[in-house]
Amino acid sequence: MKSLKQRLFALGTGVVLLALLVATAASYFDARGHVRAQSLALLDEVAQGQAQAIGAWVEVQQNIVESLKPAVALDDPRPFLAQAAQSGSMDLAYIGHEDKRMLQHKDMPLSDGYDPTKRPWYLQAAGSDKVVLTEPYIDDSTKKPVITFAKAVKDGGGTKAVVASDVYMDGVVATLKRIKPTPSGFALLVSADGRVMAHPNPALLLKPASDLAAVLTPAGLKALSAPGGGWLEGQSGTQSLLLRGAPVAGTDWMLVVASDAGEALAPLKSLLLKAVGVTVVMVALAGALMGGMVNRMLGGLQRTREAMDEVGAGGGDLTRRLPVEGEDEVAQIAKAFNTFAEKLQGIMRDVNASTGSIGTASSEIAMGAQDLSQRTEQTASNLQQASSAMDNLTAAVRQTADSATTANQLAASAAEAAAKGGAVVGQVVSTMQDINTSSRRISDIIGVIDGIAFQTNILALNAAVEAARAGEQGRGFAVVAGEVRSLAQRSAEAAREIKGLIGASVERVEAGSSLVQEAGAAMDEIVAGVRRVTDIIGEISAAAREQSEGIGSVNGTMAQLDQATQQNAALVEQSAAAAESLKDQAQRLADIIAVFKVGQGTLHQPPALRSAPAAKGPAPAPRPAAAKAAPPAARPAMAARSAPAAAPVSAPPASGGDGDWETF
Template sequence: MNISRMKVGTRLGLGFALVILAGLAMALIGSVQLFSIKRDTALLVEDRMVKANQFGEVSVHINTMANSVRNVLLSNDDKDKQAERQRIVDARAQNNALLQQLQGSVRLPAARAQLEKIDGIRSSYNAVVDRIIALDAQGRGDEARSLLRTEARPLLGSYFAALDGAIQAQQEDMRKLAQHTEGAASSTAWLLAVIAGLAALVGAAVAWLLTRSIVRQLGGEPDYAASVAREIAAGNLAVQVQLRAGDEHSLLAAMRAMRDSLAQVVSRVRQGSESVATASSQIAQGNQDLSGRTESQASALQQTAASMEQLGSTVRHNADNARAANQLAQSASTVAAQGGSVVAEVVDTMRGINEASRKIADIIQVIDGIAFQTNILALNAAVEAARAGEQGRGFAVVAGEVRSLAQRSAEAAKEIKQLITDSVGRVEQGTQLVDRAGSTMQEVVASIRRVTDLMGEISAASGEQSQGVSQVGEAVQQMDQVTQQNAALVEEMAAAASSLSGQAQELVQAVGVFRLDSGHGRVAPAPRPAASAPLSARGAAPAAARPGAASLATPARRPAPPPAIAAQPVAAKDADDDWETF
């Protein structure tokens, strides 16, 4: 892991982290040892010492019982004896409670063995005491005293010996715990001292390494690096930066490289600012020429727009006439169509009349045939009547009348047939004439429809032509507006170029504050060319002279920038030569 490539914050963080880890290790070890000491001390104070004191209390109560038994035997007063007996009962009860508590809490094997022995002796001793109290109550004092000497005293000695053994076992364990606690405290103190020494050494090493890496990365003292930075910020690019031998990657080395690079950039800026000023002056002069030509083009476009407006008016008038003629042709076509419909209805009516006349002729022919048959029948009847003689005379008269009527009917039928035939012929001629009239009306309607279609096409073409002329006029107007806007933009570009020239001069003066050494040299600022008149007044006069200019909105001119800076005479001549072919 390369420490020199780390961030300063990371290095300091790692150093402090090591020191903090050492402190945490000390705190952790000390806490563990202190917890062990606390546990042993608590065991010593709260268990071993308490158990030893409880065994001592049992010994005191046994001694109290022994004294009370002796006092019972020595006293002659019944009240005193009764008080001593009660004291024996109380001491025995307290012993029983203490021994029962010890039975449930003692954990040392040696103390546990002594406690079992105490429990056995306690039963025997209590029984002997009860016998002594009973003998004394019976007035058998000598036997009671004898029993006290022979049995009670040996049991009492064993009782005390067992209690002393239990107390010594507790005390022995207390001494061991005390020695262990003292050893743990001593070892903890030595261990913490060693860890503290190591932490101090690690902290010192980390501080030395961090200081060394930061100083090497800076390349020198921070105050020296700050003074060099202040000199460069003040524009002194000739300041000397002292470096150690072989130092190529420190902050001071980077600052020296920055100083050299900045000196080169400033030198190039000084050399290029004069070229920028000259080129901007030439651009300004060329933009002035372009502005004049653009204004001339705008004037021509305004005149073209006026002509397109007149042409559009004429085309719109023609389109209106074509639409009116189209409407008249459509009306005539409608009337002709209605006439054709009426003629068609007349033709249908004449055809119906012709068919009815033919049917009447057929009926008349049938009537003529019936009259002929009636005449024949009447003739036959006359013949038969003539044969009959006188008897058939009346029938012959009737047959003659019938024959006469049949003949008149036949003549009338012939006349009607002739009239119907003539009528049918005339109806057929009228039908033919009406058919011809219907055909003629259909041709007229078709012709009028063709004329109407042609007028519709002429009207549509006139409308499209009017729309196209309007679009061309709008395009010309837009071109006029765009040309005027271009003229305004060209003027602004000329002013901007002049302003750029002035700013280039200001840049030369601004770069002049940097102090360079003799290796980079100095470039004197170029002199400012004379300022020319602004062009913002151009472009308005041609628009006012154009006919119909009220319908075209002249774009608003923006305020003119600062006056343009004229180029040198030779540069202006070159610009004129270049812009001749625009």
């Protein structure tokens, strides 16, 4: 949201919405507490009332069973039992005798070998002096879950018989089903150890109550029956429950009543919907009221913004004033804008008057700078001519020195090559001597081979003689000896030929060695002559370098003077360019403020700016030095003259003709 109106509207509406939400939330939670308290009170009332009713019913059943004790002495107690069963709405009244006889007010089939003294109701009653209530169990006759009220009739400390009545769990469950604190609520009976004695769902019979809701543990059941009305909140599957318990008088059972939490708090939903509807209507009314107030309050800001936009767009009327209505912040802003416009109007008038003076002064500065630039450039031209002559002389001396240096390098290279040639000749002589020595050694080795061949020939002759003596058995050996002698003779002939060739080679090597020694002596004389020539050329090169250094010093001085002159010329050009830039900036400033209205019509350009002479362009570059005179590396100013320093101008000044120059 970029608009202040939108922000104020959103802020006001948001505050109203927040206040309504807080009020609605507070009312909702307060009502929720009251509804919850009422639900818990109703739940407690239902639990206590139903527990008292069940306790009264238990007491009636116990009294009826107590009244059955005289029937034990009757010969036919059945009418008495039937009357008791009818008056107590019992399903069955009966007497179990110590002698295992079983008398019922109506005939019910019993299993073979039925022994009442072994049944849980008989044993539990025999162990107590009061009327006992058994846990649910399966009846032997009907195979239905049943509870029994029983009382022992004792004689002399022993149990003579037990009078009892049965009540099927169907009736108890039907009674529990009628207990509904909410449409989805229910009730159940739980024993002291946390087991379900009765529940609308038969599958939960005798199961731990925690299977129904995790909070129904023995500790939780104890909290439910705490004095002052304890209650628990639990979860049974997906159903949220509010639980209240009440003990059943005359038993160790507890009646637990459960109501659906969602149904108990259902009235809150309609209350919440009504509150949301009221909140929406109130927010809409507040938004409409807030929009009208914001539009009325910020109308002055709208006019101020339009005036500021007009000034910022470059065509503003500084004579415009905003109406001041009231003393609020918007009126103060309008008053501040009027003050700002008045001061800005005076500033624009002063700036307009000053731009003319600045333009005239900058034009005069530019003209003086151009005259000074002309004289500086003339001096630089004269120095350039002198520097060019020194460059030519320096180039000639340097060329001589370079030629002497080149000759010295060539002589040194020749001397080095001659020295290398002498070394090579020496190596050749040494190599020839090594070859001569190797040839003599080869000749000796050939002599040894010739001797070996001679000895082999003799051994072959001896072998042939021995083979002849051996007769027929040595014939093969004689053939081998003949072959060996033939090979020995061939080896001796080859050795004599090689010896002859080696001898001839030795003679030629000795002749070549003599010639190489003579060539080495001649090469030594050449090397000595080349070294003498190198020394003479070195002296010439040293003298040329000294001359070049002297001329270089003079040339360096000229270069420094030329560089200083060029720097002065550059400074003069920069001053002229700065003056021209100042004039241009003054002109631009005059153009900018000319669009404002300050009470005397639109501001116009001052005459001083329109009539100011244009500054002359930069002086022409100095004449370059002769092409053949290479400038020394120590003179960077010579190269710098080809690119004068750039002046801080916004546009290049107009170039003036020769007639614009003033001569002093």
